[in-house]
Amino acid sequence: MPGSVVTVQLGQCGNQVGAELFDTLSAEIDAHPARDRAGIRRAFFREPHRDEHDADVSGASTSYMAPVARAVLIDMEPKVVQSSLRRARKTGRWRYDGDRTLAFQSGSGNNWARGYHTYGDAVRHDVLDLVAKEAEACDHMGGFVLMQSMAGGTGAGLGAYVADALRDEYPTSTLMNHCVWPYESGEVIVQAYNTLLTLSSLLDSSDGVAIVQNEELHQTCVKLLGVERPTFGDMNAVAASQLAGVLLPAARRDPAGGTPGGGGSGRGLANLHDLSMDLCCHSKTRLLSLRQTPTMPPKSVEFTTFQWPSLLKRTRQMLLTGTTLEEGLDWGLEPGAVTGRAVTGRVATKSIASMLFLRGRDADVADATPMADPRLYPTWSPSPLTVAWSPTRFNGYEMCATTLTNCQTSCPPIGRMLARAYQMRDAGAYLHQYEEHGVGVDGFEEAFGRVEDVLAAYRTL
Amino acid sequence: MREIITVQVGQCGNQIGCRFWELALKEHAAYNTKARYDDALSSFFQNVDTRHEPAIKLPVGDGKGSIRALKARAVVVDMEEGVTNELLSGPMRDVFDTKQFITGQSGSGNNWACGSHHYGPMYRDTLLEAVRRQAEDADSLQSFLLLHSLGGGTGSGLGSYMLGALADEYPDVYRFSVSVFPSEDDDVVTSPYNAMLSCAALAEHADCVMPVENQALMDIVTSIQSKSLGSQRGSSLSGLDSGDVGGRAGHGGKPWDGMNGIAANLLLNLTAGMRFDGSLNVDINEITTNLVPFPKLHFLLSSMSPVAVSADRGRNIPAPRTMDQIFTEVFGRDRQLASVDPRRSTYLACALMLRGGVNISDANRNVERLRRGLKMAHWVSDGFKVGLCDRAPVGTPYSALCLANNCAMQRPLDAMNERFGKLRKRNVYLHHYTEYMDLADIDGAAECIQDLGAEYGRLDIARVPDTVPSIEPLGIR
Numbered sequence: 001m002p003g004s005v006v007t008v009q010l011g012q013c014g015n016q017v018g019a020e021l022f023d024t025l026s027a028e029i030d031a032h033p034a035r036d037r038a039g040i041r042r043a044f045f046r047e048p049h050r051d052e053h054d055a056d057v058s059g060a061s062t063s064y065m066a067p068v069a070r071a072v073l074i075d076m077e078p079k080v081v082q083s084s085l086r087r088a089r090k091t092g093r094w095r096y097d098g099d100r101t102l103a104f105q106s107g108s109g110n111n112w113a114r115g116y117h118t119y120g121d122a123v124r125h126d127v128l129d130l131v132a133k134e135a136e137a138c139d140h141m142g143g144f145v146l147m148q149s150m151a152g153g154t155g156a157g158l159g160a161y162v163a164d165a166l167r168d169e170y171p172t173s174t175l176m177n178h179c180v181w182p183y184e185s186g187e188v189i190v191q192a193y194n195t196l197l198t199l200s201s202l203l204d205s206s207d208g209v210a211i212v213q214n215e216e217l218h219q220t221c222v223k224l225l226g227v228e229r230p231t232f233g234d235m236n237a238v239a240a241s242q243l244a245g246v247l248l249p250a251a252r253r254d255p256a257g258g259t260p261g262g263g264g265s266g267r268g269l270a271n272l273h274d275l276s277m278d279l280c281c282h283s284k285t286r287l288l289s290l291r292q293t294p295t296m297p298p299k300s301v302e303f304t305t306f307q308w309p310s311l312l313k314r315t316r317q318m319l320l321t322g323t324t325l326e327e328g329l330d331w332g333l334e335p336g337a338v339t340g341r342a343v344t345g346r347v348a349t350k351s352i353a354s355m356l357f358l359r360g361r362d363a364d365v366a367d368a369t370p371m372a373d374p375r376l377y378p379t380w381s382p383s384p385l386t387v388a389w390s391p392t393r394f395n396g397y398e399m400c401a402t403t404l405t406n407c408q409t410s411c412p413p414i415g416r417m418l419a420r421a422y423q424m425r426d427a428g429a430y431l432h433q434y435e436e437h438g439v440g441v442d443g444f445e446e447a448f449g450r451v452e453d454v455l456a457a458y459r460t461l
Numbered sequence: 462m463r464e465i466i467t468v469q470v471g472q473c474g475n476q477i478g479c480r481f482w483e484l485a486l487k488e489h490a491a492y493n494t495k496a497r498y499d500d501a502l503s504s505f506f507q508n509v510d511t512r513h514e515p516a517i518k519l520p521v522g523d524g525k526g527s528i529r530a531l532k533a534r535a536v537v538v539d540m541e542e543g544v545t546n547e548l549l550s551g552p553m554r555d556v557f558d559t560k561q562f563i564t565g566q567s568g569s570g571n572n573w574a575c576g577s578h579h580y581g582p583m584y585r586d587t588l589l590e591a592v593r594r595q596a597e598d599a600d601s602l603q604s605f606l607l608l609h610s611l612g613g614g615t616g617s618g619l620g621s622y623m624l625g626a627l628a629d630e631y632p633d634v635y636r637f638s639v640s641v642f643p644s645e646d647d648d649v650v651t652s653p654y655n656a657m658l659s660c661a662a663l664a665e666h667a668d669c670v671m672p673v674e675n676q677a678l679m680d681i682v683t684s685i686q687s688k689s690l691g692s693q694r695g696s697s698l699s700g701l702d703s704g705d706v707g708g709r710a711g712h713g714g715k716p717w718d719g720m721n722g723i724a725a726n727l728l729l730n731l732t733a734g735m736r737f738d739g740s741l742n743v744d745i746n747e748i749t750t751n752l753v754p755f756p757k758l759h760f761l762l763s764s765m766s767p768v769a770v771s772a773d774r775g776r777n778i779p780a781p782r783t784m785d786q787i788f789t790e791v792f793g794r795d796r797q798l799a800s801v802d803p804r805r806s807t808y809l810a811c812a813l814m815l816r817g818g819v820n821i822s823d824a825n826r827n828v829e830r831l832r833r834g835l836k837m838a839h840w841v842s843d844g845f846k847v848g849l850c851d852r853a854p855v856g857t858p859y860s861a862l863c864l865a866n867n868c869a870m871q872r873p874l875d876a877m878n879e880r881f882g883k884l885r886k887r888n889v890y891l892h893h894y895t896e897y898m899d900l901a902d903i904d905g906a907a908e909c910i911q912d913l914g915a916e917y918g919r920l921d922i923a924r925v926p927d928t929v930p931s932i933e934p935l936g937i938r
Contacts, residue, residue, distance in 0.1 A: 012741070012742055016740070077463070077735075077742065077744060078500070079500070079738055079742065080742065083738055105463050105600065105601030105603075106463070106601060106603060106744075106746065107742075107744035107746055107747065108746075109744060109746030109747045109749065109750040110747045110750045110751055110846075111746075111750045114750075153747075153750070183821075183825060184843060185825055185828055185829060185843055185845070186828070186843030186844060186845040186846070186847075187741070187845075187846070187847055188747075188751060188846055189751040189752070189810050189811075189812075189841060189843070189844045189845065189846050190750060190751060191843070192843075218822070218825075228822075229820055229822040229823060229826075230820075230821070230822050231740065231820045231821060231822070232740045232741065232820075232821055233740070235821075418931070419929075419931075420840075420842070420843065422929045422930065422931050422932075423839065423840040423929050424840045424841065426840070426926060426929045426930065427754075427838070427839075427840040427923075428755070429754035429755065429809075429838075429840055429841070430750075430753075430754050432755070432756050433749075433750055433753070445932055446935075448931075448932045449932045449933070449934065449935040450935060452931075452932055452933065452934040452935070453934040453935050455934070456934040
């Protein structure tokens with residue numbers, strides 16, 4: 001039996017992306033045939049109880065009966081959580097439970113150490129209590145998705161702490177982290193320290209760390225959606241669509257098109273457990289990337305003819321070139337192109353394993369074998385490609401392919417972030433602020449060393 | 462429910478404070494049209510029902526209660542009564558309560574040591590009691606904001622003392638200060654001593670200091686006035702002598718008003734991110750984390766565009782023509798609140814606090830455009846902190862506040878040191894100070910400022926090291 005997903009939204013970014021995710025999920029659920037909706041909805045929402053206390057919705061009878069997101073909202077400042085609640089209520093289609101929020105009056109101040117050490121212990125009990133309530137409300141709990149940014153103090157520092165705490169408390173549950181990687185031009189000056197400390201910590205506790213780069217979300221908005229000056233809202237919508245493309249129900253099938261076990265309706269629910277089992281079999285290699293195609297402005301959709309071979313060809317080339325941006329693809333790069341390195345400087349990106357989610361017309365028979373090309377994966381990879389499908393169209397597209405891949409894509413930005421962190425550390429900059437909250441020189445060295453380990457592991461693919 | 466307590470000390474601090482409260486009320490009035498006492502308003506103001514004695518405090522609750530009477534979360538300190546009396550009889554009198562006032566009669570005689578070492582201990586309990594009353598009414602106190610000048614005796618001396626006392630009593634509450642540095646031609650003869658001593662106290666006890674220089678503010682006011690005059694007369698700026706601003710009382714009021722308005726505006730822009738919603742909030746403690754790479758180097762140069770708001774006494778402020786222009790302006794020389802040119806020195810860190818219709822793409826585009834013209838320390842090539850707040854200052858579509866930790870800070874510190882050295886060498890006025898404190902402490906303060914200037918200087922010329930040590934992969938453990 002498929003399980004429900006409990007999300008934990010941490011910090012301003014996590015709360016913004018989380019709200020966007022539930023918006024997308026709720027809209028997509030409505031796109032499913034009526035007879036399936038209730039079942040699918042149960043994975044992400046619970047039904048409201050009449051006696052449930054929610055001061056925010058008193059009097060508003062329609063939103064009162066709206067399904068309640070299986071989410072816990074955490075931020076160190078109340079403004080963000082409040083505006084998430086308001087935003088959800090305004091949709092009238094779903095809402096958050098005001099009793100599943102935790103806000104404090106003082107932020108972590110962009111200091112990972114402060115978020116992790118100083119606030120972590122202080123809020124552990126409350127966080128676990130809220131999560132337990134939400135988990136108990138599931139008939140069958142499929143796992144956790146934590147949403148956070150890696151640059152700041154709350155999403156990053158407290159987020160890493162919460163991931164550790166959940167791992168302790170729920171040792172066998174699947175824990176996936178959806179992490180927003182900051183603009184490299186800088187949103188937070190100490191982001192090099194914060195991202196690496198977060199990464200190093202999550203590698204211990206998480207079953208899979210999906211890294212979503214702001215830079216690529218930004219480019220996706222500009223180049224594919226035609227948004228000239230993307231806001232965080234625009235970018236979060238892209239990120240939410242990618243994640244929903246993975247989380248929404250889909251049934252397994254063979255890459256060539258057959259359905260194992262004979263005949264499926266494509267209406268089974270994906271299980272978070274599968275994600276971790278199929279993709280992240282080794283503790284050092286748990287970096288995931290999300291890709292989705294097509295991405296285009298709504299008004300272009302009706303003038304576009306979709307065909308599975310071209311969508312999958314693009315997906316495969318994105319994977320090969322290590323980009324999550326479906327634009328300006330380097331079509332000259334071939335799988336296994338290592339020999340050409342000296343000439344072109346281009347190296348094909350290797351993946352450990354991929355999950356491919358096909359949604360829409362003919363998703364059950366589309367030929368996904370190009371994605372199963374053994375040259376994309378190391379020879380030892382146990383199950384390089386998993387394909388799942390659903391007949392329901394996604395995001396208004398007749399056909400849509402989403403991939404969640406364990407691959408080298410995030411390694412170059414991590415490498416650049418490390419180089420910056422080494423520079424800052426060498427100059428002695430900001431160290432006193434982290435020291436004050438329990439991350440000293442040793443703490444940094446250990447974190448950097450672990451991240452180096454991970455990069456080394458991916459290099460050997 | 463995240464409060465800031467303002468501590469305004471001395472004549473200058475109180476004048477800035479007075480303008481600040483006026484503008485803060487105007488800003489909230491503009492955005493709080495239903496007259497509800499909400500979270501945003503509670504940062505700076507308490508809501509009380511004054512029909513009762515003592516007045517009943519009305520908490521924020523669900524943010525829908527109506528405003529009764531707003532009281533500033535402030536402690537007003539001066540050792541003479543002139544300015545504070547003006548406050549109590551001025552248009553802002555209703556936002557204060559006499560219990561918030563701590564005044565002496567005889568002043569500190571422009572003597573830091575008298576303010577700090579004499580009045581400090583003498584008024585310690587009274588001061589802390591006034592602070593405690595405010596702190597008790599706060600739900601979650603975020604920060605103290607000290608408004609003072611460094612040149613005189615009370616703001617500088619007693620202000621320094623207060624900062625130390627607050628650090629003792631409230632170690633977890635951030636201490637920010639807007640400190641008016643004396644100009645070169647300051648008419649207080651002892652100002653070199655006062656500035657030096659209080660600056661050393663700021664280095665020791667403050668979390669962030671935003672230096673403001675009278676001359677820089679004066680230049681800004683002059684340029685604004687001449688621009689608005691110019692546009693009225695259709696003439697160029699050249700016909701105006703900037704020197705007679707002080708005398709032109711008929712136009713736009715006294716220059717002090719405009720100058721204090723600029724400093725007050727700095728405070729509003731600084732705190733907008735914690736008061737109002739935005740897509741990238743900046744809490745006051747994020748400023749300290751991001752902008753202070755090394756202990757004590759917490760002097761932040763500030764610049765703004767637009768530099769004042771039109772809510773400021775109906776003055777017609779020339780608004781920037783385009784959004785990109787606000788970014789260009791805050792990195793320029795003319796919009797600096799201290800007389801420095803940060804473009805010629807190294808940026809150690811920089812925060813852009815944007816308000817109004819500016820989004821993350823606009824911020825990144827402009828940072829990308831402007832950073833090539835800036836010297837960034839080699840270890841922070843990405844050294845920008847960005848904040849986005851939905852609410853622009855009243856009457857403007859957007860605004861930018863730039864806070865920079867920049868090695869140009871070396872110049873005012875060195876100048877301070879030099880002016881101090883001239884007096885110290887000849888031991889003039891020194892006995893006024895040694896009456897209250899040890900000579901060794903005075904020289905210790907000078908040494909502290911010297912070191913601080915030297916440290917900024919060292920960082921300014923620091924080169925990229927040939928190799929930066931990295932860490933080997935730990936391997937399987």
